[in-house]
Amino acid sequence: MIALDEIATPTKPERRELATRYDALAKVTGRAKYAAEFPTENVAYAYVVQATIPSGTIASIDQEAASHASGVLSVITPFNTPKLAVPGTVNILQDDKILFSGQPIAIVVARSLLEARQAAKLLRIQYKDQPAKLDFNALLKGARPPKRGGSTRRGDAEASLAKAAVVVDQTYSTPIQNHNPMEPHATIASWDGDKLSVYDATQGISGVQGSLARAFSIPPANVHVQCPYTGGGFGCKGYVWSHTILAALAAKVAQRPVKLVLEREQMFGPVGSRPNTYQHIKLAASPDGKLLLVQHDSTCYTSLISDWVESAAASTEILYASESLTTAHNVVEMNLGMGTWMRAPGEATGSVGLEIALDELAEKLNIDPVQLRLINYAENDPRQGKPWTSKHLRECYSQASDRFGWSKRKAKPGQVREGNKLIGYGMATANYGAGRRPSAAVVRILPNGRLFVGVGTQDIGTGTYTILAQTAADTFNMDPTLVDVKLGDTTLPPSGGSGGSTTAASVCPGVYDAAIQAKLKLAQLAIADSQSPLHGATAEDIHTRDGKLFLKSTPDKSETITTLLARNGNQTIEATATSEMPKDRDSFSSHSWGAIFAEVAVDAHTHMVQVRRMVGTYDIGTLINHTTGTNQLVGGVVWGVSMALHEETLIDTTYGRTINENFAEYHVPVNADIHEIDVTAVGIPDYKFNPLGSRGIGEIGITGAAAAIANAIYNATGKRVRELPITLDKIMQA
Amino acid sequence: MNPFQYQRATSPDEAVHAVSVRGAKFLGGGTNLVDLMKYNVEHPSTLIDVTHVGFDQIATTGTTTIVGAGVRNSDLANHEAIRTNYPLLSQALLSGASPQLRNMATTGGNLMQRTRCYYFMDTAFPACNKRTPGSGCAAIKGFNRIHAILGASGGSEGHTECIATNPSDMSVALAALNATIHVTGPKGKRIIPITDFHRLPGDTPNIDTNLKSDELITAVELPAPKFAKHSYYLKVRDRQSYAFALVSVAAGLEINGNTIRSAGLALGGVAHKPWHSSDAEKSLIGATASSDAFRRAADLAVAGAVPREHNAFKIELAKQSIVRAFTLAAQGVQA
């Protein structure tokens, strides 16, 4: 038996990219089916009823009228619900407490959605109000450290500060945000005895399986979760929220399959929010720009359901080499829905404060902002001095600034005007941690010569189908269009959630390992087959290319894979594998890096901002597929524009309700807001991180981007807005 | 949404007769009414579909142009007569909503658009004098960045306060163009000047317009074009497209040499109705087209503005936008 490494490492397979996304055809024809779209016989519709007060208890729910309304099958409230185990911290009607406005408090099941919604209005709900915590600014002085984590410290902050020549001491803030993938959360649940079948819009089918199993006290094997396509996630579909369990509960009570799709307005609160941040930053430097002290304290809201921290100061620990550093996180308890991961949780918000502060410091020092970052370049991870697996941030700065034309920037703000437009340039560093986890896969070599890849992960729009087809094809040196990929089904080998920029780095090695094992089995079949020209060869000598097996030592000894399999009873070769984590992973630190530059035009009279250009260069290791990878990086940058200028969840401080819980007033960029975005990758593989050399790319695009825009607006106007989003009234009044 | 009966009217008379059923409402493109029904703000018992009554023509007779109430916003904006003679109206229409919504929305329906006040649209807020008269106004002490600075009702009378704004772009242009609204009802036909069509909230913020509930808008009449060469619709908003105005300005100038012969000015996003300023218009007559004259007009247009906690910026923004819109209008329409 040959060790895996021997086949795996000597020659890196050549990479052939799929020219178009694996699932492109399904998506342009409307054939791609999302969770709510699977035909289900006898399906009923469930509607989630939400609390309209932010704090208190439900005194009573009179469901008499609702139960008698047309088409109603079941009404489930905390007063009649079957008891469930509560997985995590979701609200599944198991008690009468109300901790935020919008909290699910009942379910109405009817034969049509229209009837369910209509009947929901007939519920007579009496509340016992309690005082609510709704005003972050008023509550700020009562902030407390979170239950876990909190603060870090290195060096002697006081001493470093004392010798500083220049100090920036400012506060920055970012608002509450909601993910709002285009596809709302949706679940179809059907029971067959104690077996549960679910279509769910999710970033993690395994998590859904586990949570449902726990809630209903059945073995995970009894829960079948499917999700072939997820219409975007960005974090909110990475947690199993109430509605998924409530859909299964409703199906159980109504004794028929139930479809539950959240309304857009139900996406603001009940499925998690990115908490706001209030960041106090102190930067102290010597006259030559060397950072002596970096102090970053961030406070965010947390729900009363569970502590969740938007760890805005975390990436500050690793970004720059400062003599001293302190970071702290605090939370303010509020009657709002839970905080959760949202694209680059921590890094997206933290880079706003830190990278604007650095811009302010650069101006005070009269040092170019890029130069200031180079002066403080972290050669090793500043936390414990560990080496990076790979870091090419210098190349990012230089490549992006060249492509952008940074040298044309006027350091003094307000110098460039084109008609009514004030033009400005800004930049920031981008960064996101690289992680991976074990992931299993099955690879089959089919008698017709095609490959089948199955992984219990899901494609949330990131290109997972595409890169897995390529990974398997590359292992066989074959055309990736000859690979069929199945994802989004818990009967496939388990993987993890699609989040934290870990998917590509995790699932590709799993498929790679399974493909190598399948290839080895194929070689062994040939070796053992007396009719094969490869009979009796060594496995190391057997290679594959374009559907053929051949000997590296004597290339004319070859046959096609289909011939070999046909001769052997048309059998399918199958191998499963689970990727291993590198043994030396604790001796390195792995991050993705980037530099992002922005050009803005600010109207001198209306103060409207147009982001004209964004130019980013990223060090993300191997870019596995240029098409899908670049698209995703661009998407991250678009999120940066959105964060800088548009997005903000507004909470009414009297009623605790989100007042702009819709796409008309919760602004995300429309097409006209996005102009030129130029994204490149340095393209240096990080083989210390994983065998494909690839780190994740899902989050890094948003990091730094908002700060680059804020810095560009300052450069254009001389107005420093430290409170996001930078709406025109803030520029006007700054 | 409550169940309702649907009836497709094939003539104006049939429509007017059908709407006499209590709770009945006319349905145009549905972009606002159906939306509000989904939010449970509107709950008609019957919808009378008036998109098949034959009001889909645009006709020029003599110097005036008559636009049928059923003409879709996109068709109106792109009609040759409108592009040529009333580019201000085209530009305003195209600034609103999205191509899809403009393909649906009708001229009559656009006039009937209700406010986008958050507190009005979400029935879980108990206080909204527009939705539930006498219940109060959650916006006054709430988040009121998008709300009115002019003509709002209120003072100490909590049960009538309302600081909602009218969201239409089209109506703002119509106000600057001095259009009239033709309506028909059981008591016959009448013509309402655009400036009298929408109401200020006064003591009855629940009533948006002076149209009676049994009256049907049949047409919009545009007077002889005066601003065909010099007009601009400037919409200031939180994103570049597909967003409601924080402030919008419909500015039209009739210029002889460098002297202004007449002017049209109306503002959107600042009041319960398109804010038409005769004082500002008059101040421009005989003046030289200059930023001084435009600034004077701007001051007059927003005179008496009352800021709320989050919308004080609108006063200065409106002034700057008026000057800008008139400046662009004076530069002339390029072909």
Added chain:
Amino acid sequence: MSPASCTDSLLDLEESLNETPDHPSTPAEIELSRRTFIKTTGFLTAAVATGLPHLADAQDGQTLAITTPQMAQLTLKVNGTSKALTLDTRTSLLDALREHLQLTGSKKGCDHGQCGACTILVDGRRINSCLTLAVTAEGAEITTIEGLAKGDELHPVQASFLEHDGFQCGYCTPGQICSAVALLQEHKHNTLSTVSFETGSTAHPELTDNEIRERMSGNICRCGAYPNIVAAVRHAAKGVRA
């Protein structure tokens, strides 16, 4: 005050909503049904809004009556095929397609005309099917994403989106494509956008990138694939012109 009359007073508040004072008198039977109808609406709205205790109970039969859907029989012609349906009048065209005709290519993103995911073509014009009542679409030619390709041959706009990777998650894609198909037709007919006015090109606006951006702004893509969408439309436009 008896519970019933108290309820009535709540209801009267509701009733005055958007009604002008001089509302014409109506036949008694309509009045009665209206009262019943209003009653339900009134106390429900109040209860949901404030959690006030209920002051009157509707009779069970009454509840059923006022919540019973008004059904309409209609025929929808979708992608060239006519289908007879019996639908609740409240049904949006989008839900008719997705829930009754199993044409799930058109997507529900917001259900309020605020995102464009539901964009389809009605008589060749792009509209938001979520705000279109199905009953109003009777007699119209409806085209959805499923009806654009000719067999296996993609519509040029579909092919261009595929080639330019004009999507990520794909959920907004059918709406984007339908919108782009209409955009190209509109441009052929020399229509304007706000950009045409900003650039002064109001006679024959060229389909510049900025024109495409503005004209595609009724379709939100949360993944942020806008640059590729613009490239796809730009490329498809060249094909149309050629």
